[in-house]
Every structure is written in C-alpha cells, then in structure tokens.
Amino acid sequence: MREILTAGRYFKKTYGEKVYKIPVSMFGFTCPNIDGSVARGGCTFCENESFSPNVGKVKLKANYLNLNSTENPFLQRQLAELQSQYSSTKAKLIKKFKAEKFIIYFQSFTNTYAPLETLKKLYTSALELDDVVGISIGTRTDCMTDEILDFLAELNQKKEIWLEYGIQSTDNETLDKINRGHDVANMYKWIEKTQERGLKICAHLIFGLPNETQETMLQSTQKMVDLKIDSLKIHPLYVVSNTALTASFKRGTFTPISKEKYIDTVVKAIKLTPQNIIIQRITAGIDDDSLLAPIWCKNKHQQMKDIRDALKKENMNY
Numbered sequence: 001m002r003e004i005l006t007a008g009r010y011f012k013k014t015y016g017e018k019v020y021k022i023p024v025s026m027f028g029f030t031c032p033n034i035d036g037s038v039a040r041g042g043c044t045f046c047e048n049e050s051f052s053p054n055v056g057k058v059k060l061k062a063n064y065l066n067l068n069s070t071e072n073p074f075l076q077r078q079l080a081e082l083q084s085q086y087s088s089t090k091a092k093l094i095k096k097f098k099a100e101k102f103i104i105y106f107q108s109f110t111n112t113y114a115p116l117e118t119l120k121k122l123y124t125s126a127l128e129l130d131d132v133v134g135i136s137i138g139t140r141t142d143c144m145t146d147e148i149l150d151f152l153a154e155l156n157q158k159k160e161i162w163l164e165y166g167i168q169s170t171d172n173e174t175l176d177k178i179n180r181g182h183d184v185a186n187m188y189k190w191i192e193k194t195q196e197r198g199l200k201i202c203a204h205l206i207f208g209l210p211n212e213t214q215e216t217m218l219q220s221t222q223k224m225v226d227l228k229i230d231s232l233k234i235h236p237l238y239v240v241s242n243t244a245l246t247a248s249f250k251r252g253t254f255t256p257i258s259k260e261k262y263i264d265t266v267v268k269a270i271k272l273t274p275q276n277i278i279i280q281r282i283t284a285g286i287d288d289d290s291l292l293a294p295i296w297c298k299n300k301h302q303q304m305k306d307i308r309d310a311l312k313k314e315n316m317n318y
C-alpha cells in the first residue's frame with residue numbers, strides 16, 4: 001500500500017512531530033486581478049468586493065501599494081494583526097492538540113503584492129514569532145519579482161519557506177475563461193526562477209474548471225510533476241454567491257463537476273504523482289449558504305471519506 005506523502009507525514013518526518021499551519025490575513029492586502037492593475041473582478045470563481053460589499057470591507061484599494069514606494073501607512077496595523085491572529089490560533093491549537101510547532105500561512109489574496117519593504121518586515125516578523133518553523137506565502141506567479149525571491153532565498157537559509165502558487169490549470173484557454181489575468185508562460189518562468197533559489201513550491205490546481213475534460217485536468221497535474229514542484233493542493237471548482245461564475249451557473253452555461261468524476265480524477269492525478277511530492281490537499285468544502293453548487297461540496301467529511309475509500313481501492317493510503 002502506498003502511503004501518500006501528506007503534509008502531516010512530511011512535517012513529522014522533517015521535524016519529528018506534527019506542524020500546524022496557521023492562516024493569516026493581512027489588512028489592506030488585495031490582488032492585482034481585482035484592483036484593476038491586471039483586471040477587475042478577479043478570477044471568475046473568486047468572491048471579492050467587486051461582487052460583495054461584505055468581503056474585504058476593511059480592505060483598502062491598492063493605491064497605497066505603489067510598488068516603488070517604501071511607504072506603507074498600515075504597516076504597524078499589519079504587524080499587530082499578524083501577531084494577534086497567530087497568537088489566537090496558536091492558543092487554540094495548543095489547547096486542542098498540544099501543538100508545539102507552526103507554519104504561518106499568508107493565505108488571503110495575493111501576499112507578494114505590496115512594497116518590498118513591507119513584505120520584508122512581515123515575513124521576517126512572522127519567522128521571529130515563537131515556535132514558528134517556517135512561512136508559506138500564497139500568491140500569483142505574475143506577482144513575483146527577482147528581489148522578493150532573493151530575499152526569500154536568504155530567509156530560506158534558516159527556516160522553511162514555501163511559495164503557494166495559484167496555478168489552477170495549465171491550459172491558456174481555461175485561464176482566459178476564468179479571467180486569470182496571466183498565461184502559462186508566466187507560471188513556468190516564475191516556477192523556474194523560484195526553484196533556482198532553492199525555494200519550495202506548492203501548486204494549487206482546480207478540477208472542474210469550465211470546459212475542462214478529465215484529460216485537461218490530468219495534463220495540468222502532469223505538467224506540475226514534470227516541473228518537479230514540491231507539493232500539490234487540489235480542489236473542486238464550486239460556485240459561491242457573488243462571483244462571476246454565479247451568473248454562468250444560473251444561465252446554465254457552466255455545469256459543475258460531479259462527485260464521481262472529481263474523485264476519479266483525483267485518484268488518477270495522485271497515481272501519476274511521484275511519491276516524493278507532498279499532497280497537501282485533495283478536496284475542499286464549504287458548509288454555508290454561500291455555496292450554490294455542487295451541493296456535494298457541502299460535506300467535506302463525506303468527501304474525504306469517499307476519496308480515501310477510492311484511493312484504498314487503488315492501494316493508496318491518504
């Protein structure tokens with residue numbers, strides 16, 4: 001039976017104990033695909049302030065994010081929130097699991113889209129917090145620069161640094177369709193530059209994007225394998241309210257992936273992934289009223305059970 005290298009198993013092997021990821025969300029951060037620098041409205045599945053006044057209501061327009069500037073009037077607030085979000089989640093994890101080691105995950109929006117001096121301060125401060133063994137930075141490849149990578153490579157000498165790139169698909173037609181705002185050539189270029197610095201990459205893929213066949217989804221997976229990325233996160237495309245995708249779904253021009261097809265594709269994707277690639281996520285669920293479709297995404301526990309069962313039949317243990 002193949003023991004799939006999950007994040008849990010990887011961290012246990014590396015640190016001798018479980019490491020817990022703590023997501024943080026930085027006040028004022030946004031995304032160039034939302035604020036108009038690349039596009040407006042964002043990826044078609046992304047819930048953001050273009051569609052909902054409630055999302056990011058404390059978010060500022062990116063006009064302070066003049067990337068040539070070292071000025072950031074919100075830095076003190078961002079640093080304070082980094083510390084408080086970390087401390088509050090850490091306390092809960094200690095209470096529940098007796099957790100001792102943590103990775104801070106800069107999760108919301110695009111976490112390299114800020115002045116370099118801001119990023120330096122935030123990343124360094126995160127790594128200095130007690131019991132933090134590394135950071136993971138969620139971003140887009142078109143928001144990476146050589147200067148950021150060089151700085152991260154320095155940090156990587158002492159602690160574990162991960163870049164989580166939203167890839168979604170390696171099909172340019174799909175990327176256009178979802179209003180991604182960049183093409184696959186951009187992804188390949190920055191994946192290569194990231195790897196040249198010895199930094200680890202977790203690629204995010206979405207299965208069930210508009211017009212994609214199982215073959216397209218597996219091609220995207222294969223491409224990531226060929227590029228020798230370190231880790232994969234896979235999840236199904238679901239429709240939530242207040243997104244551009246909602247309109248397509250309501251018009252009947254977008255049909256969500258079925259549970260059976262999703263599971264079958266995940267199993268095939270993992271089968272073609274070498275054992276050294278960490279599989280950090282195999283599905284996602286959203287248990288609230290914002291989920292419009294597919295309804296099977298509501299129950300993440302059931303999904304996990306079904307995917308685990310399907311993997312077992314193929315002699316793989318997640």
Ligand code: SF4
Binds near residue numbers: 032042046108140
């Ligand atoms: S890159 Fe991420 S934050 Fe930006 S629009 Fe797409 S999904 Fe939303």
